[in-house]
Amino acid sequence: MATVTAAAPRTALPGLLKRPGVRKLLLLALAAAILVPLANARWASGTWPDALTVDVSEPLTKASDWIVDNRDSHPLFLYFFGHISNAVVISVRAVYLVLLAAGWAGVTAAASLIAWRVAGWRLAAGTGVAFLACGLLGMWVPTMQTLALMVVAVLASAVVGMLLGLAAGLSERMDRMLRPVLDTMQVLPAYAYLLPVVLVFGLGVPAAVLATVVYAAPPMARLTALGLRGADKEVLEAVQSLGTTARQRLLTARIPLARGELLLGLNQTIMMALSMAVIASVIGAGGLGDRVYQALASVDVGAALAAGIPIVLLAVVLDRVTGAAGERLGEEPRPGGRALWLYALGGAVAVAVAGRLAGRLDWPDAWTLNFAEPVNRAVDWMTDHLYSGVPVIGGTADWAAHFTTWILDPLRDGLQWLPWWSVLLIVATLAWLIGTWRTALTAVLAMAAIGVLGVWGPSLDTLSQVLAAVAVTLVLGFATGVAAARSDRVERMLRPVLDVFQTMPQFVYLIPVVALFGVGRAPAAAAAVVYALPAVVRITTQGLRQVDPAALESARSLGATPLQQLRQVQLPLARPALLLAVNQGVVLVLAVVIIGGLVGGGALGYEVVAGLARGELATGLVAGAAIVCLGLMLDRVTQPTERRAKKGA
Amino acid sequence: MRVRITTAVVAGVSSLALLTGCGAADMTKQASPFANAQGAKTVTLSVQSWVGAQANVAVAQYLLEHELGYRVDTVQVDEIPAWDALSQGRVDAILEDWGHPEQEQRYVKDKKTIVAGGDLGVTGHIGWFVPTYFAEQHPDVTDWKNLDKYADQMRTAESGGKGQLMDGSPSYVTNDKALVNNLDLNYQVVFAGSEAAQITQIKQFAKEKKPFLTYWYSPQWLFEKVPMTEVKLPAYKEGCDADPEKVACAYPHTPLQKYLNADFSKNGGAAAALLKKFKWTTEDQNEVSLMIADQKLTPEEAAKKWVDSHESTWKAWLS
Numbered sequence: 001m002a003t004v005t006a007a008a009p010r011t012a013l014p015g016l017l018k019r020p021g022v023r024k025l026l027l028l029a030l031a032a033a034i035l036v037p038l039a040n041a042r043w044a045s046g047t048w049p050d051a052l053t054v055d056v057s058e059p060l061t062k063a064s065d066w067i068v069d070n071r072d073s074h075p076l077f078l079y080f081f082g083h084i085s086n087a088v089v090i091s092v093r094a095v096y097l098v099l100l101a102a103g104w105a106g107v108t109a110a111a112s113l114i115a116w117r118v119a120g121w122r123l124a125a126g127t128g129v130a131f132l133a134c135g136l137l138g139m140w141v142p143t144m145q146t147l148a149l150m151v152v153a154v155l156a157s158a159v160v161g162m163l164l165g166l167a168a169g170l171s172e173r174m175d176r177m178l179r180p181v182l183d184t185m186q187v188l189p190a191y192a193y194l195l196p197v198v199l200v201f202g203l204g205v206p207a208a209v210l211a212t213v214v215y216a217a218p219p220m221a222r223l224t225a226l227g228l229r230g231a232d233k234e235v236l237e238a239v240q241s242l243g244t245t246a247r248q249r250l251l252t253a254r255i256p257l258a259r260g261e262l263l264l265g266l267n268q269t270i271m272m273a274l275s276m277a278v279i280a281s282v283i284g285a286g287g288l289g290d291r292v293y294q295a296l297a298s299v300d301v302g303a304a305l306a307a308g309i310p311i312v313l314l315a316v317v318l319d320r321v322t323g324a325a326g327e328r329l330g331e332e333p334r335p336g337g338r339a340l341w342l343y344a345l346g347g348a349v350a351v352a353v354a355g356r357l358a359g360r361l362d363w364p365d366a367w368t369l370n371f372a373e374p375v376n377r378a379v380d381w382m383t384d385h386l387y388s389g390v391p392v393i394g395g396t397a398d399w400a401a402h403f404t405t406w407i408l409d410p411l412r413d414g415l416q417w418l419p420w421w422s423v424l425l426i427v428a429t430l431a432w433l434i435g436t437w438r439t440a441l442t443a444v445l446a447m448a449a450i451g452v453l454g455v456w457g458p459s460l461d462t463l464s465q466v467l468a469a470v471a472v473t474l475v476l477g478f479a480t481g482v483a484a485a486r487s488d489r490v491e492r493m494l495r496p497v498l499d500v501f502q503t504m505p506q507f508v509y510l511i512p513v514v515a516l517f518g519v520g521r522a523p524a525a526a527a528a529v530v531y532a533l534p535a536v537v538r539i540t541t542q543g544l545r546q547v548d549p550a551a552l553e554s555a556r557s558l559g560a561t562p563l564q565q566l567r568q569v570q571l572p573l574a575r576p577a578l579l580l581a582v583n584q585g586v587v588l589v590l591a592v593v594i595i596g597g598l599v600g601g602g603a604l605g606y607e608v609v610a611g612l613a614r615g616e617l618a619t620g621l622v623a624g625a626a627i628v629c630l631g632l633m634l635d636r637v638t639q640p641t642e643r644r645a646k647k648g649a
Numbered sequence: 650m651r652v653r654i655t656t657a658v659v660a661g662v663s664s665l666a667l668l669t670g671c672g673a674a675d676m677t678k679q680a681s682p683f684a685n686a687q688g689a690k691t692v693t694l695s696v697q698s699w700v701g702a703q704a705n706v707a708v709a710q711y712l713l714e715h716e717l718g719y720r721v722d723t724v725q726v727d728e729i730p731a732w733d734a735l736s737q738g739r740v741d742a743i744l745e746d747w748g749h750p751e752q753e754q755r756y757v758k759d760k761k762t763i764v765a766g767g768d769l770g771v772t773g774h775i776g777w778f779v780p781t782y783f784a785e786q787h788p789d790v791t792d793w794k795n796l797d798k799y800a801d802q803m804r805t806a807e808s809g810g811k812g813q814l815m816d817g818s819p820s821y822v823t824n825d826k827a828l829v830n831n832l833d834l835n836y837q838v839v840f841a842g843s844e845a846a847q848i849t850q851i852k853q854f855a856k857e858k859k860p861f862l863t864y865w866y867s868p869q870w871l872f873e874k875v876p877m878t879e880v881k882l883p884a885y886k887e888g889c890d891a892d893p894e895k896v897a898c899a900y901p902h903t904p905l906q907k908y909l910n911a912d913f914s915k916n917g918g919a920a921a922a923l924l925k926k927f928k929w930t931t932e933d934q935n936e937v938s939l940m941i942a943d944q945k946l947t948p949e950e951a952a953k954k955w956v957d958s959h960e961s962t963w964k965a966w967l968s
Contacts, residue, residue, distance in 0.1 A: 068755070072737075072762075090682075093682035096682060148682070203724070203726060203730055203731075203733065203737070203740070205682050205683075293725050294703070294723075294725050297844065298941050298942045299848050299849060303945075383853070384856070387853060387856075388857065397853070404806035404807065511849055514849040515853060518805070519839065519841045519842075519846050522806070598845075599843070599846045600807065600839060600846060601842065602839075602840060606842055610820075613727040613728075613730075613820030614729055615733065
């Protein structure tokens with residue numbers, strides 16, 4: 001007996017130790033055993049110790065004062081920022097004047113004809129209808145303002161993105177240096193840098209365009225770099241053997257070979273820029289975003305929707321057209337293509353001139369639909385009947401209250417009760433188990449930075465909200481995704497709904513969400529779920545559909561029920577896709593934290609909003625930085641290393 | 650290679666300088682690119698997020714457009730950024746300011762880029778309010794000393810066992826956290842985060858006739874839809890709110906002010922003159938606000954209705 005027990009560990013231990021996860025855990029436990037008593041002896045406190053925080057509010061306030069005092073006189077502004085700002089104003093104005101001069105008929109015709117040449121007549125018809133709908137909703141002028149802003153912002157983002165992407169694609173060192181910068185640009189909530197941008201450039205269009213560039217340039221940069229790196233080695237060698245210089249190779253081989261990625265980058269940039277249209281309205285960018293924002297102030301969901309729909313339409317049209325252009329890239333140019341382009345151009349000019357001669361440049365007032373009122377009635381009906389007192393299942397207000405007291409409160413209190421070092425330890429464990437010691441270190445440092453910035457408490461509050469919202473998103477998203485993967489009909493029906501969810505400005509559903517769930521953290525979670533759900537559903541569906549049909553077929557022939565097929569074949573095989581869905585869910589939920597701040601979510605989201613509203617640079621930037629750190633930590637904890645290596649860009 | 654890059658940079662910078670005219674760019678003289686689009690004179694007004702501010706702007710805009718032939722652009726911005734925009738000339742006027750002594754010191758007194766535009770004619774007051782249906786059942790709730798008695802009934806999922814005092818947008822002037830603390834009340838301040846969220850929640854409470862306690866202010870159109878009664882706080886005395894940490898008194902009554910960009914005030918012609926004379930009453934403002942927020946008229950329709958029926962009031966602003 002004794003020999004058996006003594007022998008067992010001797011053989012089992014090395015066996016266990018061979019598993020990397022166990023080895024990592026043991027090492028971590030060892031490190032913790034040494035460090036935790038030390039930390040605890042020196043800074044024994046539940047939350048992050050005061051001794052380890054740095055107060056950055058004073059230098060930030062000083063910087064902001066300096067800018068305000070010197071903005072009208074210092075050469076830095078007069079000779080540098082001032083010119084950038086002027087250039088933006090002049091370009092936006094030029095585009096806007098052209099759009100106005102073309103008139104509604106001219107713009108609609110030009111847009112449809114371009115869509116026809118690039119993507120076929122089906123999308124051309126769709127484009128025409130979309131533009132006419134903007135007019136019908138009484139949003140013609142704001143739509144043109146937004147379009148002018150978008151044209152300039154997208155061009156600027158594409159140029160900046162391509163330059164960064166070129167640098168990263170050609171030099172390994174630049175790539176390593178740029179990657180964290182691009183990460184930060186994307187995760188930093190736009191709200192947090194609106195204030196610094198406004199301080200430097202002043203309120204209005206220049207600040208809005210520059211804020212948009214910061215947000216929309218990274219995908220272009222990433223995809224440009226990816227395209228340059230991915231260029232076929234053999235083609236490059238062939239070109240090199242012809243005795244070309246480095247620059248010739250770049251211009252004649254590498255960039256043309258990367259066309260597909262460049263176009264995809266442009267597509268992504270357009271989408272991101274449009275999603276900034278509403279947020280930029282907070283700093284006076286005008287256009288559709290401003291209409292949504294003003295409608296919000298008078299609690300008018302119908303009017304907000306009327307301005308939100310053109311944004312959705314623009315996004316869908318631009319997405320489909322650039323997407324179709326990408327798919328057609330490989331095709332041989334058809335004969336007579338150039339002549340058709342000329343016809344299209346001629347047609348657009350003819351319509352514009354006709355409109356001008358007929359004196360019909362402005363959208364006629366009589367042709368607008370008042371649809372705000374029925375929408376408001378519908379929203380009122382919904383909130384009246386669902387808010388409370390629904391038999392058996394209870395009203396939405398009751399759900400929200402239960403969700404808050406049963407899930408959000410224990411989660412938040414639990415996280416805030418944990419000693420600070422144990423939070424770091426948990427983060428390290430999770431990140432190391434799924435990645436390498438590098439990812440673990442990044443995650444721990446990000447979490448520690450939150451403590452150092454002095455926002456430990458609110459950050460854990462935000463973290464609890466994010467975790468709860470992600471859990472709900474995943475449950476709903478996986479269920480819907482499975483349904484869509486099993487039936488083409490369901491998928492087809494879901495597609496437009498997902499499009500709308502994804503592109504509808506969040507400001508539009510803020511009021512209905514509060515009307516249904518009351519003020520607090522529950523509506524914030526609901527808004528986050530609405531925003532993050534489409535991506536999770538799409539990735540899940542795609543992942544399940546790509547499962548090897550042969551594996552599924554053999555399972556079926558063995559007599560597995562549909563449920564068994566799903567559980568034992570599809571889900572395990574789609575594991576990488578499902579993990580990606582988790583990762584995207586986390587990132588997208590975090591992106592709505594600010595919107596949560598506008599409906600009573602409190603914590604970091606509220607602080608960022610407050611920073612902008614009160615002109616307090618420190619409040620907004622510190623909270624924004626904490627959100628970035630949370631995002632970095634969550635990304636590292638949910639994204640396995642293999643994919644990181646593969647993702648490359 | 651190094652040489653070539655340097656040449657490229659030099660060439661780029663100098664061509665940029667040539668393009669932009671080589672000179673200094675004046676950041677204070679930049680209007681919106683959408684302004685003056687079709688040869689019209691434009692005035693840009695800042696609108697704050699509450700409906701009262703929308704009402705001021707709607708009427709001013711209507712008169713500027715229909716009586717004086719201007720084009721009016723409106724920009725919705727929070728209060729502090731609006732001051733900054735006003736100083737830079739991105740915005741020509743703020744029509745309703747609730748008192749920002751720090752900004753006044755910096756821009757009006759020190760930098761002289763903004764000038765006072767006189768009273769709006771409306772007096773603003775911030776306070777704590779309970780719905781009148783609840784105050785009628787429990788008259789003693791209107792004194793802060795009795796608030797703790799009702800904390801249980803004001804509890805929500807967000808207030809963590811205490812009563813909920815609902816605050817709104819972070820941009821509004823508030824001492825509520827300090828007040829709850831210094832008056833030692835069993836309440837938790839919950840920030841709705843935006844006025845829209847706060848109004849929506851108040852309407853939902855009112856539909857169910859539930860008791861609630863909220864930060865609110867007059868003039869406000871919502872009083873017409875949800876009658877509310879103010880809770881008496883310790884009386885306001887000059888300077889009792891000087892130290893934000895130690896405040897233990899009510900909010901003052903503030904005559905609301907207008908502010909104009911200094912350049913615009915001097916060279917703005919008829920538009921600047923009209924905005925300086927613009928002065929109406931609380932009732933006037935509420936009339937317009939209610940049309941916008943409750944009857945869902947567009948601000949322009951609401952302004953037209955008011956203008957048509959109050960000719961004597963606005964004729965004086967044009968003289």
